[in-house]
Amino acid sequence: MSIQAIILLGAPGAGKGTMAEAIRSATTFIHVSTGDMLREAIKAGTLVGREAEAFMRQGELVPDEIILKIVMERLERGAPDAQYMFDGFPRTLEQARLLDAEFARRGAKLINVFLLDVSREVSLERLGGRLICRRCDANFHVRNIPPKTAGVCDNCGGELSQRPDDSRATILKRLEVFQQQTAGLIAYYAKRGVLQRVDSSGPRAETVADIMKRLQ
Numbered sequence: 001m002s003i004q005a006i007i008l009l010g011a012p013g014a015g016k017g018t019m020a021e022a023i024r025s026a027t028t029f030i031h032v033s034t035g036d037m038l039r040e041a042i043k044a045g046t047l048v049g050r051e052a053e054a055f056m057r058q059g060e061l062v063p064d065e066i067i068l069k070i071v072m073e074r075l076e077r078g079a080p081d082a083q084y085m086f087d088g089f090p091r092t093l094e095q096a097r098l099l100d101a102e103f104a105r106r107g108a109k110l111i112n113v114f115l116l117d118v119s120r121e122v123s124l125e126r127l128g129g130r131l132i133c134r135r136c137d138a139n140f141h142v143r144n145i146p147p148k149t150a151g152v153c154d155n156c157g158g159e160l161s162q163r164p165d166d167s168r169a170t171i172l173k174r175l176e177v178f179q180q181q182t183a184g185l186i187a188y189y190a191k192r193g194v195l196q197r198v199d200s201s202g203p204r205a206e207t208v209a210d211i212m213k214r215l216q
């Protein structure tokens with residue numbers, strides 16, 4: 001057995017993190033979120049965190065060499081037959097090409113790329129109302145998934161807040177960056193025959209069921 005992987009591709013607000021959590025709990029895929037890894041690095045005050053923070057705050061992409069470094073380190077730590085689910089990676093053609101080269105070198109197989117498809121309106125509404133627990137990172141939404149008590153996490157009682165890059169201006173910037181730097185990956189993976197388009201605008205359970213069906 002060698003490494004196998006799936007990729008969750010989609011605009012900010014498409015539901016990559018939500019789908020990843022659902023797939024992770026129902027399968028043996030290991031969730032690899034570059035966004036989560038970068039936020040952890042910022043919290044921990046590492047060199048990577050310090051280099052990435054300003055880019056993230058402005059909604060810009062973090063430079064490819066930093067991203068590839070943390071992803072390659074993650075692959076090194078994993079078992080030689082691990083199954084990975086990449087969330088938010090790759091995000092540029094350069095990242096995709098280098099991932100391909102690394103997979104070729106390891107005899108690893110990219111099984112599927114799921115494109116989570118949502119309209120710009122849905123992305124804006126989801127990100128604009130998103131609330132994150134400062135303590136356990138659980139996600140809520142002011143209207144769609146309201147916490148039982150305003151501002152308080154249902155799971156751990158921690159304080160809910162907006163992600164620093166979920167301000168209106170930064171959301172718009174992230175959507176623009178997606179169009180300019182990431183959307184090209186759709187054609188790249190379609191050409192390779194691994195792209196699966198999934199409607200991600202409906203209820204969470206429907207999108208999860210759709211992906212799980214295609215994974216079988």
Ligand code: ADP
Binds near residue numbers: 012055056059067
């Ligand atoms: P979203 O998809 O909602 O923007 P993420 O948590 O995936 O959320 O990413 C948050 C930020 O982290 C991005 O705006 C970017 O600055 C940085 N980032 C995450 N993954 C990558 C990546 N693969 N390449 C470059 N920057 C990244």
Ligand code: ZN
Binds near residue numbers: 138154157
């Ligand atoms: Zn919490």
